[in-house]
Amino acid sequence: MVIRSTIAGVAGIVMMVAAGTTPATAQGACLAGCDGATNWNGFWLGAGIGVNADMIGHEYSTATVAAPTVVTGTGFDESRGADGFFGTVGLGYDWQVRDRFVLGAFTDFDFGISEHKEADYFGTAGPYGWDMERNSTWTIGARVGLLTSNTSMLYGLVGYSRTSYDIAVTEDDGAGNAFTIGRDIDFSGFVVGAGLEQNLGNGFSLKGEYRYTNYGEESFGGAITNLAGTDLETDSFDLDSHSFRLTLAYKFARGGNVVEEVSYKDMAPAPYK
Numbered sequence: 001m002v003i004r005s006t007i008a009g010v011a012g013i014v015m016m017v018a019a020g021t022t023p024a025t026a027q028g029a030c031l032a033g034c035d036g037a038t039n040w041n042g043f044w045l046g047a048g049i050g051v052n053a054d055m056i057g058h059e060y061s062t063a064t065v066a067a068p069t070v071v072t073g074t075g076f077d078e079s080r081g082a083d084g085f086f087g088t089v090g091l092g093y094d095w096q097v098r099d100r101f102v103l104g105a106f107t108d109f110d111f112g113i114s115e116h117k118e119a120d121y122f123g124t125a126g127p128y129g130w131d132m133e134r135n136s137t138w139t140i141g142a143r144v145g146l147l148t149s150n151t152s153m154l155y156g157l158v159g160y161s162r163t164s165y166d167i168a169v170t171e172d173d174g175a176g177n178a179f180t181i182g183r184d185i186d187f188s189g190f191v192v193g194a195g196l197e198q199n200l201g202n203g204f205s206l207k208g209e210y211r212y213t214n215y216g217e218e219s220f221g222g223a224i225t226n227l228a229g230t231d232l233e234t235d236s237f238d239l240d241s242h243s244f245r246l247t248l249a250y251k252f253a254r255g256g257n258v259v260e261e262v263s264y265k266d267m268a269p270a271p272y273k
Helices: 002-020 023-028
Strands: 042-064 071-097 101-111 114-121 127-149 152-172 178-201 204-219 231-253
Touching (some): 071 127, 101 152, 152 204
Antiparallel strands (some): 042 071, 101 127, 114 127, 178 204, 204 231
């Protein structure tokens, strides 16, 4: 449900961002071959907001303290979700090649908290719970864009991302006895995505972007002993993330004119030869 809502939000905002990119606009736009043509070259700085939905898989195995190398049980819980809002800042550089294509490199840093709480069970020792909080994330990558008009660009991206999760387990036997173990786990993996960038004039542009990140699997580290002192449990987590961000960027254009919409009908006719 979270992912469906996120995708619906992606579609809605991208449609609003793309409002100036109708077929008529694309046909009437002056791409990089005429006076006042698009210049997408240069450094840019950006800041924005976003929403993410994380899918967390929890794999565990149990053993007795008397025979810790003998596995007595295994399990895997899927689709434990953590979602929340985040802020983002980033910078990058774009190169316009030929008339319609743009190559770019970027890095960004996301900050915010996505929290997930989960009740679980540990052998015969009674209930225990997981408290999981996602903190900062940074990404580095590259993108390839196609200019659909003089002021609009569709693009795809690939990159590498690393994120931090604070994970704590609390066990309570219901008789006033409890303990909590917390660890900071770093996940890293590949990211792919797509977006649309719309020029707003005066060097500013608005980007709507969707990303999928596969962070792989990480161990919680070390076995946990239950309150009864009879069982051990070893845990690991795998993480997939879906996110959407809306970023306002300012471009420091290098050479030529800044990005602006110019129609062929606005150009003076070519001199007669």
